[in-house]
Amino acid sequence: MRILDLPELSLVALVGVSGSGKSTFARRHFRPPEVLSSDYFRGLVSNDENDQEATRDAFETLYYVMSKRLARGLLTVSDATNVRPEDRKKLIEQARQHHVLAAAIVLDTPERVCQERNRSRADRDFGPHVVRRQSADLRRGLANLEKEGFRYVHVVRDNEQVEIRRTKAWTDKKDQAGPFDIVGDVHGCADELRSLLTRLGWKRHEMEAPEEPWGAETWRHPEGRRAIFLGDLADRGPAVLDAIRVARNMISEGNAFCVRGNHDDKFARWLRGKQVQVKHGLECSIAEVEPLTPSERGKLAAFLDGLISHYVFDGGRLVTAHAGLREPLHGRASAGVREFCMYGETSGETDEFGLPVRHDWAAEYRGKAMVVYGHTPVPEPEWVNNTANIDTGAVFGGKLTALRYPEREFVSVPAGREYATPLRPIGWPAGKNRTSQQELDDVLDLQDVTGRRMIETRLLRAVTIREENSIAALEAMSRFAADPHWLIYLPPTMSPPETSAHANYLERPEEAFAYFAKNGVDRVVCQEKHMGSRAVAIVCRHADAARLRFGAEDGRLGICYTRTGRPFFHDAEDEAALIARVRDAASRAGFWSEFDSDWFCFDCELLPWSAKARELLVTQYAAVGAAGEASLQASLAALESNPLTAEMAAVYRSRLDSVRRYREAYRLYCWPVRAIEDYRLAPFHLMASEGAVHADKTNRWHMETLHRLAAADPGFLIATRFLEVDTGDPQSAAGACQWWEELTAKGGEGMVVKPLDFVSMGAKGLIQPAIKCRGREYLRIVYGPEYTAPDQLPKLRARSTAAKRSLAVREFALGLEALHRFAAREPLRRVHECVFAVLALESEPVDPRL
């Protein structure tokens, strides 16, 4: 049994004449979807597998499918004769385009056998000359297959027993999960490397059996960490050989990896005697190897030649390459990949220093894997779209930087001195006062929000956003929403309980308690519900925090926006006054130091309702009240003046009473606002602060924490009253119901019942984060002034909360996801994606009275 090695991701060309047994071979050694047969595609486009006239369409279709498979990283087999070089050239092009290796398996079956097989098959009605010609074509090209670009060529004789072994790519280190210390461009700064390793906790050791020219110096980490060198060990610096030796010895002990840098590559070529220009620091490396013997130089060249372009670690979560790598190239192999890894993407132009102008691939990077790279010296390491350039120019007198993985922590040591002068000064452009990520985030990309989307969240595995909802959200977001830099959270919608068992009520707390009890929540927090407008307030300690943390250059100290992301205030001064007031309260309450944060995100209710809803109040709510009272009064007077209508008069007295109660209800939520002092803010969740999303706390914690804040400015901030209830204890629940009745008797909105834990999971997954129990009088504003009439209420009782609840859970998961991503300093598009999705979900049709 002969073993044929094939790279796990490759394009395999079966080469052989008609009747040589290609399809049989393919069936035996590959899975059916991996094999693209020209006959099959001919049949697909023409109904006839042998219709030669359909060949062109068949191949077009075949290549289309092949291209999709290769782009997805799937091994693909071409089952066609492939006997002519021009046939194979197309395959080589495909392989190159998708950066996969090309392999050829030649089926060397005697022509006689092939002719015999074809004769015995009714569908092959071509003459023997066809196979004869194919055979001649095949012979002519056989010797050139490797030159054509096939990296693997296997010739299989008829009836030969073979087995295919799929080999992992050299770059595939997915089984290595770290932890790692990834080291930037060393460039012969061996002393700096030693101090960096020391700072990272590595210990120096002498190897037991040192080999020349490698010396004995090696480093081991007591916790088993491994190092990854990002290449460019060579050139420019004072101790190139030492740097290479340390890396080499660590690799040989299995404690390190190293990718190839462009300088390593050039040095290796020089060592092999190739013509290279001796400049850009190569002269330093050359000077050091002068004393080495040719054999030692050979070993050095062999080591450098053995460095590969890039590595993929930790199940695909980490990619390292000298100059970085675009996502479609991760784990791929081609000359193009090699070039990209060493030089990055260049536009072909050069700048005023004669250096190639680089295309900023990281700015457009959307991949899941973290990419760590070097090559272009920067003053400080920075995260950009989950990539980091950690070449901080040690050899140019900067520092040598490492990234600790998975900790995502940068560790640097300063350079001893400037060993080389950079052609282009290392520094940020003038005027840069935000991170590169924040600058990139100034313009979001449409492709990151539109169309049908699946969003993975911590709380729900995948939230689907339908295209029509994205369309609606794009308009709302573009026309009305605040600057996306500030939109780090949108609150979820809230469902009422099931319809009350009491015939006279639509909603009561009993059903909310029952819901939580049924879902295994034995303790809930009941909060007074304020009737105002839902508001998110982001408050920064000072302007620097707003700029540095939110990347906002609008001079705001924070923002107050509605549940659909619209700025609450038209007037910037009003908003600034509100933010300042909350900021001062936070200062007095000692929140900045307590939370070690320069900003807070609060979920609140802003009162009065009339401040935001004035237009609606005037045109709708007050108008209906005015018309209703006048109309019913006149009707009642008429009915009372005829004995025949006395019974009706009683009904109208009650109707009039309903409309008056309705007017009383909305009036409770209205008062004139002239200045910010006339507003009241009731924060009920402290959603997030630096590095923390407070969803891991209890709702009791949120209430108590915000009571302390409110105590710092009681004239402006409302300390929301709350009550804890044991859902299994009837007495405890009854007490809360009584409280609810007191709250709502005069038109108060009611209360919100929340599980004690901010995030609560039930047997069937995430449960409602809150249930609102609205008062009987208040609901007149929602269901109509007279909804309590005996002929109306029964009709309204049939209502389903299922859609609203499903929406609430999805929006809750998305809102928290947005905050978590913001807290983790992910790119704004990742935060915006979630916020945008909440807005999209809000366009789903749901009974607006719920």
Add this chain to the structure above:
Amino acid sequence: MLLSITNTASPAADLGYILHKNPANLFTADVSSGRAMVFYTEASEERCTACLLLEIDPVELVRGARRAEEYVNDRPYTASSYLAATMSRVFGTAMAGNCAQRPELPARALPLEIGVPVIRSRGGPEMAARLFEPLGYTVSVERHPLDAAFPEWGESSYYRLGLRARATVRDVLTHLSVLLPVLDDEKHYFVGAEEVEKLTRRGEGWLASHPMRHTIVSRYLKRQSTLVDQAFEQLLGSETSEVEQAEAVAEKAAHVERELERPMTLHTHRLHIVATRLRELGVKSVADLGCGEGKLLRRLLADRHFERILGIDVSHRALEIAAERLRLDRLPERQRARIEIAQGSLLYRDRRLAGFDAATLVEVIEHLDPARLAALERVVFEFARPRHVAVTTPNREYNALFANLPQGKFRHGDHRFDWTRAEVAEWTRGIEKRFGYRARVESIGPVDEAHGAPSQMAVFSLPEEAR
């Protein structure tokens, strides 16, 4: 909602015969919108008052509403098309002028008083007088307070309407059945061709000569111009002299011109200038950013010089209208291949915008919050980066010349800013500096010496070397 009719001519109770409703009884009927009732509040020798009370089922009224505020609705309380529909149902005999027992009564003009406790009047209190006085009514209108607890909220648009006239009950009921919905101006049902017939029937003898006939017809037919035309043809064709007809036609033509052409001219002119400049610049492909309902697109499509046209707008609804107006699904293949429309937002980078010779932003930027203008600038000038960009925006200084525009108000409800000529110049310089374009600003529309032209356009071009 309530309507009362009082007869003050002795014997007043004759009203019962005319209305076909006995004052001693209570009449009830189920009608499509709910339940109607007729009863009398007095029936003496001198005064007799019949009341029509209509109860609308508020739950049925708003079934399936999408917006929360619709559930709080004034329809159960105000006189409207619901009441008018009920009148013809309940008082059908009286409105036909029939009275089997006392056939002479319906034709008798009586001193009548009408009370409508609550009606909404679009057009303010004087609208009621303008509608009813020409028909010989004495009109009293009393406004209901909006909410006494909040005087700062202003006045309500609801009134108590009182009418007095010596007229037949038949005429009064007919007038009310037409004019109450007209005053309220919100018909609850679909208006089709049969409404024209109904209106001409009910308007017989008075509508054609009513000075407010245009408003009446237009509101009654929910402003559907083809129906309005039909109604006028029927109204004027048969009953007016040729002179009057000519007058009416002239009046209508003038009205149409006022309503349509005046606001059109400036915009049409603006589109003409934009298209002309693009042509002069040799532009072959154009992305119209914020294309709205496609007015510029239609103009560009009509000119074969433009080979590739893309319309982008953030409003999905506007694009649907644009597709319809451009007849996209019926264009010949070659024409169709030249144009594409798609939803997009100018605040997000969009790869589809790259590769055009020119982009146009016609009356678009002023719809953006100033804070977000920077994003649009980068999307257009940095990423899409066409060779030319034409931007038009209103000139705020010119607003002073619009008689009916309150000072400090923008021309359009959704405008977030209106710029002066100096502000446009400053913005233009900023774009030149940051993105390497060169700009030329020109006026659009008649130039006023002090205030400039109503609109202004900046055409940005990339210098050869920066392309």
